[in-house]
Amino acid sequence: MKLEEELQTKGFDNEHQKAFLNVLFTAEWLRYRINKWLDQYDLTHEQYNVMRIVRGQHPNPVHLKSITERMINRYCNATRIVDRLLEKELMTKQTCPSDRRALNIKLSDKGLQLMGDIDAHIQSQDMIPRVLNEDESKVMNDLLDRLRDAE
Amino acid sequence: MKLEEELQTKGFDNEHQKAFLNVLFTAEWLRYRINKWLDQYDLTHEQYNVMRIVRGQHPNPVHLKSITERMINRYCNATRIVDRLLEKELMTKQTCPSDRRALNIKLSDKGLQLMGDIDAHIQSQDMIPRVLNEDESKVMNDLLDRLRDAE
DNA sequence: GTAAATTAGTTGTATGTACATATATTTGCT
DNA sequence: AGCAAATATATGTACATACAACTAATTTAC
Secondary structure, three states: OOHHHHOOOOOOOOHHHHHHHHHHHHHHHHHHHHHHHHHHHOOOHHHHHHHHHHHOOOOOOEEHHHHHHHOOOOOOOHHHHHHHHHHOOOEEEEEOOOOOOOEEEEEOHHHHHHHHHHHHHHHHOOOOOOOOOHHHHHHHHHHHHHHOOOO | OOHHHHOOOOOOOOHHHHHHHHHHHHHHHHHHHHHHHHHHHOOOHHHHHHHHHHHHHOOOOEEHHHHHHHOOOOOOOHHHHHHHHHHOOOEEEEEOOOOOOOEEEEEOHHHHHHHHHHHHHHHHOOOOOOOOOHHHHHHHHHHHHHHOOOO
8 A cells, every 4th residue: 555545644745755754654564563473472573683683693602782783773772672582581691701791692492492483484474475576675675775875 | 885784694585585674674774863853852753743743734633543543653652642742832632522532632833833943944954865866766665565565 | 212332542561762871891001 | 000991781761662451432223
């Protein structure tokens, strides 16, 4: 559906103005869908994102610092998101022996298995349906990458 | 900058997978910029968005219900966002005489003037720089509109 | 004409976002 | 060695997001 209909507005002054509202709106739409899908695993999209970052280095530990650097939102509070994953025993934390300020974060066996389950499920049933083909996705990626080059 | 560099990952399996992370990431980037810009007016982007919706009907009042329907995020709590705008005296509220369940929301003189100031400022100094031209913006809008057609 | 269903809005709780400030540890300088 | 600056993380507060449960007013259905 066109954004004008979604937001019940009468139209936009120009495509540029529409584009940035469209990115915000589409992201909310996506985020909502992803959260809904992840509900069955009792994870939020940021928690899942952190799990993926940590698994990326498995079996090596990751410092909290580098989790922050790879998150979608840089102003998030990695401490608190990791806290919730620790409570669910999906991760383990340990003070880094070579730098006692830093924290070594790793997936627990439970966390590793959960990620495996999710992988299998995602492949059999796309979390985000493929309405755009690879070429179209590429065009969109290039435009989004450029949009962020402002300044 | 390409998303791979921003997130310090080694690449994505395909453009489709990259595309949805890209929309989420770009939206956070945009939202952050907009919030930063609006800081000078002591508004958040959702507060500004509600102000715009209410001004759209000025001088007619708007029901809280229709504010919710036009917001970027449908699960937001319009009550609380409007509450903050009422505290700042940028809006007025009144029980609707013809349906006492509903609330009539209007901009106050102060609110109207603030929006005027912001308009003037936005035109002289783009809140979001124009890196994409109108044709490119249109391509992106069409792709985003289609992306949301999933299901 | 009244009970049941619907609608509009409010309130509460958990999580996330944005940012300022605090604490502990390490590094660099002299 | 001694101390200032830098770094990694934690904590506190305000606002936003997600959703469930609640109150009050209005429609509808009989």
